[in-house]
Every structure is written in structure tokens, then in C-alpha cells.
Amino acid sequence: MENDINQAINLLRRGQAPANQELLQELSVGIDFIVDFWKDKYLANYISQGGSKVKFVTGRNGSGKTHFLQLFSIEAEKMNYIPVLLSAKEVWLHDFKEIYTAVLKKIDLINCLRLISFEVVKQLGYDPLLIPDGMTFVDYLSSIGQLGPVTKREIRQQLEHMFLSNPLLDNNFAFTCSLLVGGLLGHPVLEDPNKHLLLLWLEGDREAHLSSLRRLGLSPSKINRYNARHMLRSLVEICRMAGYNGVVISIDDMEILVSKDNVENNHYTRMKREDAYESIRELIDEIDTLKNTMFVFSFDRKLIDDDINGLKSYQALWMRIQNEVESTRFNRFTDIVDLDQLIEEVYTPEILIEMSARLSNVINRLSRGAVPITLDIAQELHAKAQYGKVSLPRQVNLSTIQEGADH
Numbered sequence: 001m002e003n004d005i006n007q008a009i010n011l012l013r014r015g016q017a018p019a020n021q022e023l024l025q026e027l028s029v030g031i032d033f034i035v036d037f038w039k040d041k042y043l044a045n046y047i048s049q050g051g052s053k054v055k056f057v058t059g060r061n062g063s064g065k066t067h068f069l070q071l072f073s074i075e076a077e078k079m080n081y082i083p084v085l086l087s088a089k090e091v092w093l094h095d096f097k098e099i100y101t102a103v104l105k106k107i108d109l110i111n112c113l114r115l116i117s118f119e120v121v122k123q124l125g126y127d128p129l130l131i132p133d134g135m136t137f138v139d140y141l142s143s144i145g146q147l148g149p150v151t152k153r154e155i156r157q158q159l160e161h162m163f164l165s166n167p168l169l170d171n172n173f174a175f176t177c178s179l180l181v182g183g184l185l186g187h188p189v190l191e192d193p194n195k196h197l198l199l200l201w202l203e204g205d206r207e208a209h210l211s212s213l214r215r216l217g218l219s220p221s222k223i224n225r226y227n228a229r230h231m232l233r234s235l236v237e238i239c240r241m242a243g244y245n246g247v248v249i250s251i252d253d254m255e256i257l258v259s260k261d262n263v264e265n266n267h268y269t270r271m272k273r274e275d276a277y278e279s280i281r282e283l284i285d286e287i288d289t290l291k292n293t294m295f296v297f298s299f300d301r302k303l304i305d306d307d308i309n310g311l312k313s314y315q316a317l318w319m320r321i322q323n324e325v326e327s328t329r330f331n332r333f334t335d336i337v338d339l340d341q342l343i344e345e346v347y348t349p350e351i352l353i354e355m356s357a358r359l360s361n362v363i364n365r366l367s368r369g370a371v372p373i374t375l376d377i378a379q380e381l382h383a384k385a386q387y388g389k390v391s392l393p394r395q396v397n398l399s400t401i402q403e404g405a406d407h
Contacts, residue, residue, distance in 0.1 A: 062393055257303060
């Protein structure tokens with residue numbers, strides 16, 4: 001635990017989000033202006049009732065974009081969503097299959113299917129809590145003398161009703177999940193090699209040979225960029241069937257799309273960059289076909305400011321996400337949330353002082369090197385906030401640590 005705290009403090013010293021839930025929530029000042037609004041308008045109502053939404057978050061260096069995504073993910077989890085945090089530095093954006101498989105790997109699919117298997121048990125009139133650990137439902141029924149052909153037929157009928165009759169599930173995705181849940185229940189029996197094969201297919205792995213899958217009763221095709229959104233919809237529906245309100249998918253570091261650094265793991269050529277923009281455009285246009293899903297893309301302002309390679313260079317996407325109405329007041333319904341616009345309405349000198357005090361308290365718990373800024377410094381930072389490449393929250397961070405160093 002102490003190592004986690006030390007690691008979080010080192011991240012704070014570098015102006016990065018601490019990646020520690022307790023510290024993150026303790027340090028959050030002002031950002032709840034948007035987080036609480038999104039919780040109320042989207043998570044508590046629209047998304048949980050079957051809606052889907054795509055949002056974008058931007059700002060200068062140190063504006064709190066990653067902090068915002070982490071905090072929103074924490075709040076989403078509290079509200080019974082499955083949060084998925086991804087980085088464009090690690091996941092290709094030009095092929096939606098890459099996004100789908102990255103989301104799948106972050107979700108505990110087997111646990112979701114186990115929760116669904118409990119629902120099957122309940123539908124058949126039994127209490128899943130009475131089944132001993134390590135024993136399948138079928139073994140439990142056999143141990144109490146209640147297993148017979150009729151019960152097996154009822155299990156198959158429940159699986160067919162839950163999966164194969166669900167219009168939100170791809171047919172092969174549904175059949176695969178019904179086989180996996182049947183394996184958890186003990187009927188139909190699923191051998192481990194076949195279970196492994198099915199999971200490989202869900203992940204889009206090339207080792208999942210279609211001929212082998214056909215022998216299990218599937219009529220599958222390879223998961224690719226064209227059917228991946230449908231597969232994602234099926235995955236989210238499985239999560240909903242397991243009792244969750246939906247899935248919140250956050251993708252950070254999108255400015256890598258215009259990065260000139262060839263050292264980056266995901267370096268984008270012009271063609272790949274345009275494919276990424278087109279993939280996001282398609283997601284926006286087809287968002288109504290998804291259910292219980294929220295996407296949040298985050299990027300540095302240079303992705304907007306770069307007219308040649310940035311978002312504005314791909315008009316089909318830019319026309320769909322640009323803020324058409326500019327206002328002096330912050331519009332919390334806007335599709336592109338610019339955290340730098342919080343300066344006048346949210347980040348007052350008083351808030352900056354509180355922000356600095358919280359940061360100082362966290363850093364000084366295990367080490368020294370931070371002193372809260374004064375009102376004069378807060379006012380000076382606020383007055384200069386419109387200029388420079390570094391955002392106001394980052395300036396507060398630097399000043400708090402620098403004051404400690406000076407002392």
C-alpha cells in the first residue's frame with residue numbers, strides 16, 4: 001500500500017494523475033462541475049435506460065484530462081457500470097476490432113457469464129448460493145437426487161431464451177456465450193479445449209480456426225473492423241444481462257494521432273490516421289445501434305489546433321463533433337468538453353488555493369516538498385491562465401511543489 005502511495009506521489013510531482021482511487025478523489029477540486037453533471041444526465045438516466053453517447057475531452061498540457069477520465073471511471077463503477085480505461089498509445093484506433101478486443105480483455109467476461117448462470121439457476125427455482133464451491137449446478141442437482149431429462153431440457157430452454165432469442169446479440173456471439181454458460185452449469189458439457197477455442201474466437205484470435213468452431217455448431221466469420229461494433233454491442237449486452245447498467249469506455253492520449261515521434265508504439269501514417277478518424281465517425285453515426293454504452297475520447301488541444309493533420313483535417317468527423325455555438329458560459333451538454341474553459345467559471349483563486357492545499361497535504365504525508373500557494377499567487381496564476389502552453393491546474397501543481405522546494 002505504501003509503495004502505491006509513493007508511486008502516486010511521484011506521478012503527482014510529474015504533473016500526472018495519481019492512478020490511486022483514494023488520492024484521486026481527495027485531490028479532485030472543481031472537476032466535479034462536469035463529473036456530477038455527467039453522472040446525473042447520462043449515467044443515472046440515459047445510458048442505464050439503453051442509450052449510448054460519445055463525448056470528447058480536451059485541454060492544454062496538465063488540464064486534468066487523465067484525472068477526469070480516472071475520476072469519472074471511479075464514479076461509473078460506483079453506479080454499477082463496468083469502466084474500461086484505455087490509452088491510444090497502446091491501442092490502435094484505425095481498426096475498431098482493436099478497440100473491441102482491448103475492451104473485452106479489460107472486462108471479466110467469465111465472471112459476467114457466471115452471474116448469468118446464477119440467473120438461470122434462479123429461473124429454474126433454485127438458490128445458487130446453496131451450490132458448493134467447485135460444484136456445477138448439474139452436479140448439485142445430482143447430489144440431491146433432482147437431476148433428470150426434464151431438468152436438462154429446462155436448462156437448454158433457458159439458455160436458448162436468454163441468448164439465442166436476444167435481438168441485441170450477434171447469433172454466433174450468443175451461441176458461444178450459451179455454450180460457455182452451459183459449461184459453467186454443467187450442461188451441455190463443455191470440454192476445456194473447446195472452451196479455450198470459443199474464448200479465442202471472441203478475442204478475434206487467428207488461432208480460432210473456423211472449421212473447429214463449426215464442429216461446435218457455430219457458423220462464424222472472423223471478427224474484423226466491419227463487424228467489431230456489432231460484437232461490442234453483444235459484449236455490452238452480456239454485461240447488462242449480468243446485472244450491470246452498462247459499460248463506460250474511456251480512451252486517453254488521442255493526440256498520438258498527430259505525433260511526429262516514430263518511437264511511439266502506435267505511430268500513425270496519414271492513411272492510418274484518416275482510418276482512425278473514419279472509424280470514430282462511423283461510431284458516432286451508429287451510436288444509436290449500441291445500447292448502455294458511453295465512449296469518452298480524450299486528447300491534448302494540438303489535435304484540434306493542427307489544421308493539417310488534426311480533427312479539422314477530416315471534415316466528415318469534425319462536422320459531427322465541433323461545438324457550433326460558442327458561449328462565455330460553460331456548456332456541460334457540449335460534445336467536446338474543453339477543460340481550459342473552466343478558468344472563469346470554476347477555477348477561481350479560492351478553488352486554486354483549495355486545490356493546492358489538498359495536493360500539499362497528500363505529498364507531505366509520506367515526504368516533504370510541498371507548500372500551499374497563497375492568495376496572491378493564486379490570483380497571479382489565474383490572471384495569466386489564458387496564456388502559455390501549460391494549463392492552470394498544472395501551474396498550481398508546479399507552484400505548490402516549487403514553494404516547498406524553496407522552503
